[in-house]
Amino acid sequence: MEPLTGMGVLALMGAAATIAGASEDLESDVGSQSNPNSQVQLAPQMMYPHRIYNKAISGEPPSNALMCAIGGTVATVLLGMNASVILALTIGSLVAAMIHGTFSVSSHLGRIASQNRFKQPLYLDIVKSHTPVIIAYSFITTICILVISYLMVVVLGHPFPLPLLAFIWGITIGAVGSSTGDVHYGAEREFQNVEFGSGLNASNSGNIVRKGESGVRNGYDNSWFCAKFGGPVTGIAFGMVVFLSGWITTVFDASKSAAMGWESVLAGVIIVIILAIWNRKIEVAARNAYGTYKEDQDAEVAA
Amino acid sequence: MIDIVGALMDNIISVLLITLGGVLISWSVHFVPVGGAPAAMAQATGIGTGTVQLAAGAGLTGLITAATMMGVTDSILLVLASGAIGAMIMISVTMLVGQWSYVYGVGCVPSSAKVKYDPITKDRQDLYVSQGTEGHDLPTVSYVSGIIGGGLGGIGGAMVYYYLMIIENSLPATELVGIASIFAVGIFFVNAVIPSYNIGGTIEGFHDPKFKKFPKAVISSLAATFFCAIMGVIAIGGL
Numbered sequence: 094m095e096p097l098t099g100m101g102v103l104a105l106m107g108a109a110a111t112i113a114g115a116s117e118d119l120e121s122d123v124g125s126q127s128n129p130n131s132q133v134q135l136a137p138q139m140m141y142p143h144r145i146y147n148k149a150i151s152g153e154p155p156s157n158a159l160m161c162a163i164g165g166t167v168a169t170v171l172l173g174m175n176a177s178v179i180l181a182l183t184i185g186s187l188v189a190a191m192i193h194g195t196f197s198v199s200s201h202l203g204r205i206a207s208q209n210r211f212k213q214p215l216y217l218d219i220v221k222s223h224t225p226v227i228i229a230y231s232f233i234t235t236i237c238i239l240v241i242s243y244l245m246v247v248v249l250g251h252p253f254p255l256p257l258l259a260f261i262w263g264i265t266i267g268a269v270g271s272s273t274g275d276v277h278y279g280a281e282r283e284f285q286n287v288e289f290g291s292g293l294n295a296s297n298s299g300n301i302v303r304k305g306e307s308g309v310r311n312g313y314d315n316s317w318f319c320a321k322f323g324g325p326v327t328g329i330a331f332g333m334v335v336f337l338s339g340w341i342t343t344v345f346d347a348s349k350s351a352a353m354g355w356e357s358v359l360a361g362v363i364i365v366i367i368l369a370i371w372n373r374k375i376e377v378a379a380r381n382a383y384g385t386y387k388e389d390q391d392a393e394v395a396a
Numbered sequence: 397m398i399d400i401v402g403a404l405m406d407n408i409i410s411v412l413l414i415t416l417g418g419v420l421i422s423w424s425v426h427f428v429p430v431g432g433a434p435a436a437m438a439q440a441t442g443i444g445t446g447t448v449q450l451a452a453g454a455g456l457t458g459l460i461t462a463a464t465m466m467g468v469t470d471s472i473l474l475v476l477a478s479g480a481i482g483a484m485i486m487i488s489v490t491m492l493v494g495q496w497s498y499v500y501g502v503g504c505v506p507s508s509a510k511v512k513y514d515p516i517t518k519d520r521q522d523l524y525v526s527q528g529t530e531g532h533d534l535p536t537v538s539y540v541s542g543i544i545g546g547g548l549g550g551i552g553g554a555m556v557y558y559y560l561m562i563i564e565n566s567l568p569a570t571e572l573v574g575i576a577s578i579f580a581v582g583i584f585f586v587n588a589v590i591p592s593y594n595i596g597g598t599i600e601g602f603h604d605p606k607f608k609k610f611p612k613a614v615i616s617s618l619a620a621t622f623f624c625a626i627m628g629v630i631a632i633g634g635l
Contacts, residue, residue: 128436128444154449252467252573253460261456261581265486268453271436271445272490276497280438280504290503293437294528322501330493337489338461338482348468355474361481365543368488372495372539373517376506379499379533385523386505 099343102248106241107336110266113237114331115324117157117266118274120230122282122323123223123316124148124197126156127271129279132301134204137213139299144216146223146312148200153275154267156196157234158260164189164235165242165259172255182239190232197227223312238262241335249339262335269331277323282315290383337364403564403633404626410559411625414583417559418621419614420552421587425451425595426610427545428487429538432597434530438504441531441538441600443494450490451549451588458483458550459557459580463573472558479554480547487546491534498533506533510600516540531600541601552587556580563632572632579628586624587617 120126123146125133130149137143150156168185172178198220205215242258245251251258283301284293305314341361347354404411428451429442436444443450461482466475498504507524508514509531514521517536525531534542560576567575591613599606 128433128446131433132437152446152449154453249464250467251460252463252570253577254570254574257574257577257581258460261460264449265453265457268445268449269486269490269493272443272450273493273497275436276438276444276494277501279433279436279444280498280502284437292504292526292529292532293439294526295439296528298437323497326493326496326501330489333489333493334457334486337485338457341481341485342461342464342478346468347465347474351469351471351474354465354469354471354478358474358477358481361485365481365484365488368492369536369539369543372492372534373536375492375495375499376519376533376536379505380519380524383503383505386526387523389520389523 096344096346099249102244103336103339103343106244106339107332109237109240110335111328111332113234113241113266113328114269115328116230116233116237117153117270117331118324118327119316119320120227120234121153121270121275122278122319123230123312124227125312125315126150127153127275129275129283132279132283132299135299136301137208137211140211141299141301141303142211142213143301143303144219144309144311145315146201146219147204148197148227149204150196150200152267153271154264156193157267158263160189160193160231160235161238161259161263162256163192164239165256168239169255178243182236182243185239186232186236189235190228193231194224194228198224219311226313226316234266238266249343265334266331269334270327273330274319274323274327277326278315278319282318400630400634403630407563407629407633410563411622411629413559414556414625414628415618415621417552417555418583418587418624419617420555421455421549421584422591422613422617423610424455424545424548424552425588425591426599426607426613427541427548427602428454428599429534429542429601430595430599434598435532438498438502438532439529440598441508441510441533441535442598443491443534447592447595447599448585448588450487451545452585453490454483454487454546455549455553455584455588456581457486458546459553459577459584462550462554462557463577466558466561475558476551476554480550483546483550483553484543487542491539491542495534504532506535507531508535508538508600508603510604515603530598537603538601541603544602553580553584556583560628560632563629565632565635567632567635575632575635579632583621583624583628586620590616590620
């Protein structure tokens, strides 16, 4: 393949991955999934009933992997029946999103019903209003992952079948989303009642903020807030993973010679070193900007 | 009728090296700094997700790059190196952006509660741990540990895939890729789950006292992957 064509396809994949990452994180915020949901689950037990959608179908990687694998399988079947690519990917994503919506509703109803003893009400308006948003976000995530997988198989000639690639990227996007954007939801949005940067004292567990900017807080409010930072950074993270992991093998094409293959490995090592240095710079800047949380007892004793 | 003994004897190298790949994956998971739900609330050092989730996310990204490389070359060293690089890029990016979230979104300083000084940078840690928490974010030692874990996991996953692909069989190439990749993903998950019992939700990296428990997980993985490898060889070799 022409290097320029390869780079164009990679750019398209990176763009799709960025959108997928952002929508994956916002889907987990509006429905409350993954690790921060432990606090939403805990709140009624600590006598803090709330109006937040509570769906933890599973960890984000398995739930996204299931969604993307379903979409990939349906799309592959339709492509085998000579359907157009756009139709096949759209119908596949739609089926996956609807199934995800079914899981979301059953998960939410089951969790809230189990908290009946703590007097946590089941708000049907929350179910009716939030579920379509969850389905819409999961549709965007799935179709973007299917576009990435389809381009990898058909244009870049990746040996894995489409559903398996969709499955693996589903695992990866879930891992990225629960590691990056969810922190903004779990550590900041849920606990805006404590001072910024104070960390979360274990004694505050379950005491999540339940009042919104207007009225009582729900999943929409969380999605609105996280769309300002958590969602975009997740998008950047997944976009970088897809782009950089493909870039090294596209620019340094190992099919031309083994030496080019080793150059791609070297390029990858250099990228990792740059990222590690960047991380160190952030660490030093944070230490200097925020300072310590407590006095240095050792220094006082020595003085 | 499948000649089970014959298939195993013909592919004994594959059985042994698939097992080694599984052991590498199991060992690698101990390096990955994960803090589970507490880390997602900035209550513990590490990435705010589960052990299996992050290790699998990184290792399977490595599997994608390794499979790309295997499609164009027969060099095992190149395939293993590509697997390692793919996984290292995924975990480096995830940890870096996770660091953005903690520092810019939550306002916490990277710190470890398990050591007083970072073994790599020699920076003081205990003063930067906020009240009522077990540290937060990713100090340099955890970041480096995560990169090592990602690299080892990528090598392990690529090794499993490579030696499944060279099992003697009469399958068409596309079907062989399909079945070998599914087996590789399955073996990866088996070995990503086993160390979770050692880690118990949170580990900061190779400087964490829990890291010393890894021989137990490695021995368990050796036994589990050996049986997986036998099944893989019989299933693929018998087709």
